[in-house]
Structures are given as C-alpha cells and as structure tokens.
Amino acid sequence: MSSLQALIFDVDGTLADTERDGHRVAFNQAFQQAGLDWDWSVELYGELLAVTGGKERMAYYLDKFNTDFPTDDKTPLLIKELHQSKTDHYTELLSTGAIPLRPGVRRLIHEARENDMRIAIATTTTPANVTALLEHALEKGSTDWFEVIAAGDVVPAKKPAADIYNWALDKLKLAPQDCLAFEDSENGIRSSLGASLKTIITINDYTKTHDFTGASLVLDQMGEPESAFTTLSGNNHGASFINLDLLNKIHAS
Numbered sequence: 001m002s003s004l005q006a007l008i009f010d011v012d013g014t015l016a017d018t019e020r021d022g023h024r025v026a027f028n029q030a031f032q033q034a035g036l037d038w039d040w041s042v043e044l045y046g047e048l049l050a051v052t053g054g055k056e057r058m059a060y061y062l063d064k065f066n067t068d069f070p071t072d073d074k075t076p077l078l079i080k081e082l083h084q085s086k087t088d089h090y091t092e093l094l095s096t097g098a099i100p101l102r103p104g105v106r107r108l109i110h111e112a113r114e115n116d117m118r119i120a121i122a123t124t125t126t127p128a129n130v131t132a133l134l135e136h137a138l139e140k141g142s143t144d145w146f147e148v149i150a151a152g153d154v155v156p157a158k159k160p161a162a163d164i165y166n167w168a169l170d171k172l173k174l175a176p177q178d179c180l181a182f183e184d185s186e187n188g189i190r191s192s193l194g195a196s197l198k199t200i201i202t203i204n205d206y207t208k209t210h211d212f213t214g215a216s217l218v219l220d221q222m223g224e225p226e227s228a229f230t231t232l233s234g235n236n237h238g239a240s241f242i243n244l245d246l247l248n249k250i251h252a253s
C-alpha cells in the first residue's frame, strides 16, 4: 500500500462550529429581511440539519415544519433568493471573525503543509462560505493551500451521497486508499464511507448522538499537545491529539 497522500476535510462542524451561531443566524437574518416570520430556533435547526444544503434545508422546512405556508411554482425562486441573501449575511458574519476554527485544526493544517501532505475540502456548503471561513478564521490567502475545494452545487446530489467526495478524489487524481476524510456528522460519514474513504470523526453538540458506524476513530475534538482529545470509539494508537504520525498509523492499519 502506498503512503498517505491527502487529507480531505469537511467544513461545517469539522473545521469550525459554524451551524448554530453562523448558518442558523444567517438564515434567520435572511428570513427577517424578506419579511417572513420564519424563525429557526437552536432546537429546530438541529432537526433541519437532517438535510444538507441550505436550499434543500429550506424546502425540507416548508415540507415538514411549516406546512401552512402557501407554496407554488414560484417557491423555488423564493428559496434561491433567500439563499443568496443568507450567503451574504453568513459571509458578512464570518468576515468579523465571529467563528473560530475548532481545536487542533490550524495546527494539523500547518503540519500537513510543512510535510507536503496534500489537503482538500469536500463540503455541501456554498464555495463563498468556505472562502469566508478560511480567509477569516485560518489565514488570509489560505484558500489557496487547498488543492481541491469541492463545494455546494458542483454535484447535484449532496451528502449523504458520495458524489462530493468522489468529485474531490477525481480532481486530486487519487484513490480513496491514498486519503483520509474528516467529518463531524452522520450524513458526512455516509458520504465519505460511500466513497470508500477511511474517516475520522470529531463530534459536536448537534452530532454527538449520530451513528458513526464504520469510522476509523471518533473523537470529541482533534486535540492539542496541551489538551488531549477524548476517544469515543476506534483505535487512537496511544495518541492524545491528531497529528500526521497518528494519521499515518490509521492509514496503515
């Protein structure tokens, strides 16, 4: 087997806790600005996360949670306009530095770069949102560190479909055995495992009860040398934080 070639990261929930205080807030701002009384609470948003993709999530909301709202053939256009507004609010929010990276993310990305490990992204969120997070939470210009950014509508079927990971692998010209994926959710791991990628999970408040069957390792966070991760399942090979040494061991096991 060849050595580990690339790390492929999910964005929302994995690189940063963007859902509750980022995406959710931006959706509500878009609704308010459009004069709608839709209001997504922290709890409701947890249920809406069953569906990935902002446009798809709004359609799911109308279908299952706001059935009194009249829909017609103009509804897809309304959703599209709301989504554009939501993206504007979200990128504006991130430009203030409101959402930091999760523990260990910056350190791992730097270690990968120092060791010529290729890095890529596979996410359902809109490309502008990825750029906003990387440029403001990681480092100005860091978007260019990622060889492939697979995001949003580049594939029609979003996670849990494997398409976005397959698209990233295709662009990287790598086989899944050459890479590791990083995810935080059940839809995410269904997507990465569907593309035959070994997957490491870092849970968060919205995903801690999800089913991560098939994960190589499930952790509470990536950890830092001075603050260890907690292992929820899988073999941590005696490590207390994610670094390339641990990732190479997981890849080889």
Ligand code: XBP
Pocket: 010, 011, 012, 013, 014, 019, 023, 051, 052, 053, 054, 055, 086, 087, 122, 123, 124, 125, 126, 129, 159, 188
């Ligand atoms: C996260 C998502 C996204 C965001 C919203 O997926 O489901 O839909 O919540 O983003 P991942 P958009 O963890 O795979 O990044 O509104 O831009 O679709």
Ligand code: MG
Pocket: 010, 011, 012, 013, 014, 183, 184, 185, 188
């Ligand atoms: Mg995620």
